[in-house]
Amino acid sequence: MIIYPAIDLKDGACVRLLRGEMSQATVFNTDPAEQARLFQGQGFEWLHLVDLNGAFEGKPVNGEAVEGILGAVDIPVQLGGGIRDLKTIAMWLEKGISRVILGTVALREPELVKEACREFPGKVAVGIDAREGFVAVAGWAETSTIRALDLALKFEDSGVAAIIYTDINRDGAMGGVNVEATSDLAFHLTTPVIASGGVSSIDDLVALKREEHTGIQGVICGRALYDGRIVPKEALELLSSSPVSGDAD
Template sequence: MEIIPAIDIRGGRCVRLLQGDYARETVYGEDPVAMAERWEAEGATRLHVVDLDGAREGQPTILPLLEHLCAAVHVPVQVGGGIRSLESARQALAAGAARVILGTSAALNPALAEEVFATLGEQAILGLDAREGIVAIHGWRETTGEAALAFAHRMKAAGARRIIYTDISRDGMLQGVNAAACAHLAAETGLPVIASGGVSTLADIHTLKELPGIEAAIIGKALYTGALSLTEALAASAGS
């Protein structure tokens, strides 16, 4: 199981939000590129970058920074936040991203989702963000009323190849990952799932590692607070 450090960017800085709340922000670094280099040096094999301003504004806001970041590391970078069109997805890929994450746009525009998944294939990932099992959009500020599993099935039919599942209630809280929801999603859809939100202990990693269909875990706040070291997380995911 892959361990993917998260780099959330707002105003050009590395930050973490509590449950996606922009009013509850903690700054963990002024230089996202240096942070990316740090995680690569510590053993990361992939990085997860989120454009928080883009998620709110509906278009990418970090393309020059993303280009610099991708050029500075030798591991693949996946990026989400503000990818609301095929053009913006292509812009992120042109900046050096290996994969783009489609969230709000997939929920609101199924035809666009189908076009992006058909055009980009493995380079596009469905970002499924849920609050109490209901799909959340627009930087997690609104919910659609659709159940997460129903949405996942719709997106599989539209061509989605893999899912990043984030339980918003767990995100940034260091209260543990919602492993049951991740496992259920993987079992019901048959798609590989990347777990996100609340991964904060070695026990979380061991639990996820044993679940069929969970191919990776994204870790954010636990790495930044020191609750987990990347070295420990990588060892746990490898079975050490």
């Protein structure tokens, strides 16, 4: 299982939000490239970036910060936020992003996602952010009437590299990851699932590791890494180990 340290970009800085509220932002580093180098130095093999301003505005906003990160590290980087057309996808892939994450457009234009998967095989993930089980879009400002599983099922056999599932009510709140909802989603899909939102301790990683057999391929971790609740070395050793006892229960 892969652990993805999160770098959320707002106004050029590395921040964490509380439940997706832009007004509830804590700045952890004003130099995102430095933060990226730190994560690589700690042994992480991927980075997860989100252009928060871009998610609200529907177009890339923190491009300079993203390019600074790409120039600072040589591990693969996935990016979401404000990516809503094929031109923007191509632009980021050409700049060195390894995988783009499509969220809002996945709900509004699912055919565009399928086209992107055909044009850029293995380079497209779908971000499904749910509030009380229903998909939220546009930087979580709007909640739809579509359930997370129903949206995810639209992309089965489309070539989506992963479904990144976030429980918005858990995100940044340090209340624990929603293991049950994440494993249930993964169980119903053939597409790998990456868990996100609420990871607060090594116990959350243990719980997710136990459900690896359902199809959970990775986990995104933000605030708990920044404030030291999760020790990188311990987390990396746990998630790269053999399946946790009890997986077959």
